[in-house]
Amino acid sequence: MPAQPETDVQPKLLRIQEVAAQLGLTARSIRYYEEMGLLEPAGRSDGDYRLYDSDNLDRLRFIKGLRDDAGFSLAEIAQLLEDETVRARNRTRFGQTHDPAERRAILQDALVRIARQVDILRAKTDRLEAMIGEANTRRVHLTEHLAELEAEVAGDRETAAAHARAAHAAAATGDRRTDG
Amino acid sequence: MPAQPETDVQPKLLRIQEVAAQLGLTARSIRYYEEMGLLEPAGRSDGDYRLYDSDNLDRLRFIKGLRDDAGFSLAEIAQLLEDETVRARNRTRFGQTHDPAERRAILQDALVRIARQVDILRAKTDRLEAMIGEANTRRVHLTEHLAELEAEVAGDRETAAAHARAAHAAAATGDRRTDG
DNA sequence: CCTAACCTTTACGTCAACGTGAAGGTTACG
DNA sequence: CGTAACCTTCACGTTGACGTAAAGGTTAGG
Numbered sequence: 578m579p580a581q582p583e584t585d586v587q588p589k590l591l592r593i594q595e596v597a598a599q600l601g602l603t604a605r606s607i608r609y610y611e612e613m614g615l616l617e618p619a620g621r622s623d624g625d626y627r628l629y630d631s632d633n634l635d636r637l638r639f640i641k642g643l644r645d646d647a648g649f650s651l652a653e654i655a656q657l658l659e660d661e662t663v664r665a666r667n668r669t670r671f672g673q674t675h676d677p678a679e680r681r682a683i684l685q686d687a688l689v690r691i692a693r694q695v696d697i698l699r700a701k702t703d704r705l706e707a708m709i710g711e712a713n714t715r716r717v718h719l720t721e722h723l724a725e726l727e728a729e730v731a732g733d734r735e736t737a738a739a740h741a742r743a744a745h746a747a748a749a750t751g752d753r754r755t756d757g
Numbered sequence: 758m759p760a761q762p763e764t765d766v767q768p769k770l771l772r773i774q775e776v777a778a779q780l781g782l783t784a785r786s787i788r789y790y791e792e793m794g795l796l797e798p799a800g801r802s803d804g805d806y807r808l809y810d811s812d813n814l815d816r817l818r819f820i821k822g823l824r825d826d827a828g829f830s831l832a833e834i835a836q837l838l839e840d841e842t843v844r845a846r847n848r849t850r851f852g853q854t855h856d857p858a859e860r861r862a863i864l865q866d867a868l869v870r871i872a873r874q875v876d877i878l879r880a881k882t883d884r885l886e887a888m889i890g891e892a893n894t895r896r897v898h899l900t901e902h903l904a905e906l907e908a909e910v911a912g913d914r915e916t917a918a919a920h921a922r923a924a925h926a927a928a929a930t931g932d933r934r935t936d937g
Numbered sequence: 938c939c940t941a942a943c944c945t946t947t948a949c950g951t952c953a954a955c956g957t958g959a960a961g962g963t964t965a966c967g
Numbered sequence: 968c969g970t971a972a973c974c975t976t977c978a979c980g981t982t983g984a985c986g987t988a989a990a991g992g993t994t995a996g997g
Contacts, residue, residue, distance in 0.1 A: 594944085605986065625944080642888060647884070650828075651983075677906055687899050691899070712871050
């Protein structure tokens with residue numbers, strides 16, 4: 578065996594600016610998230626520099642996603658991350674035990690937490706989808722009216738019906754989950 | 758005909774507190790939205806009290822929905838409402854003209870605006886759905902692992918495979934849009 | 938060893954989205 | 968004709984989520 582002092586691979590730790598640049602955040606934000614208890618850097622350098630590992634990066638990506646994409650507040654994100662934290666801890670515990678019963682318990686706990694996350698996310702999407710549905714309903718009505726109108730302009734009953742059908746079909750095509 | 762002085766039905770105007778109570782907002786918020794240009798009360802009383810009509814209520818519901826459900830900023834909401842405003846104006850214009858060409862133009866404009874609204878909303882849901890998808894992917898993996906584990910616990914190879922298949926099937930059932 | 942570029946903590950500044958009075962006018966009720 | 972419960976317009980306070988500057992320590996390169 579070569580001189581490897583354990584399973585100590587040390588998979589590359591980044592300093593705050595590198596992390597910020599890579600993820601499109603500011604160093605300030607990252608420190609702020611730490612202040613708010615959303616994450617802890619994997620370690621510190623001799624000179625007390627914050628050092629981040631890939632788990633930290635995952636977590637930050639998660640935070641940024643929730644903030645930018647979903648418009649969650651940091652408080653809400655903290656809730657979701659609590660589950661995420663336990664999930665990470667469970668991964669460690671899972672790797673350290675070989676007792677099937679304990680492993681089973683860990684996995685089941687993880688499942689519950691993920692389900693909770695999905696519920697929270699789904700609640701938001703559902704309401705958004707409802708709004709989209711309303712908009713689409715209006716769009717369909719408008720499209721129908723427009724079709725009738727163009728038919729009227731054309732002055733021909735036969736052509737009118739054809740136009741109406743075509744327009745209606747087009748509207749239905751561009752639409753997903755029209756109903757709410 | 759009875760003595761009705763026009764089509765002047767005056768469909769009930771509410772004062773700010775009644776509106777606030779009905780919609781779950783505060784009077785302050787409603788005034789603030791007005792400050793920010795998100796709405797104008799339908800009228801004022803003799804004593805300069807703000808008076809709100811049902812259109813105002815619709816608008817406020819719209820605002821509250823975007824704020825609470827979607828987490829949009831007032832600035833973003835203003836964007837969406839600009840379209841909503843024009844839509845309301847167009848409804849009026851539409852009722853006042855009988856020129857088919859003008860009517861057609863109004864409807865087409867309305868369609869464009871609704872499409873824009875849907876695009877904005879869809880962008881948010883898409884990203885949320887992506888997150889849900891990730892979570893579901895994790896869930897499926899966990900469920901698989903759990904199945905293997907329970908099979909192991911059972912100690913029987915045959916039973917193990919059966920359990921794994923059953924669990925896998927269950928996971929796939931509860932899942933929509935697993936992939937991202 | 939020196940210097941530039943990074944990092945640290947501390948602390949005050951800022952902007953959105955309101956909350957919370959203050960000082961006074963209005964409406965409804967008895 | 969009170970008076971309590973609403974309303975008005977200022978105007979300042981607050982909270983969340985950072986920005987920004989100060990005063991100093993650290994790290995990497997020449």
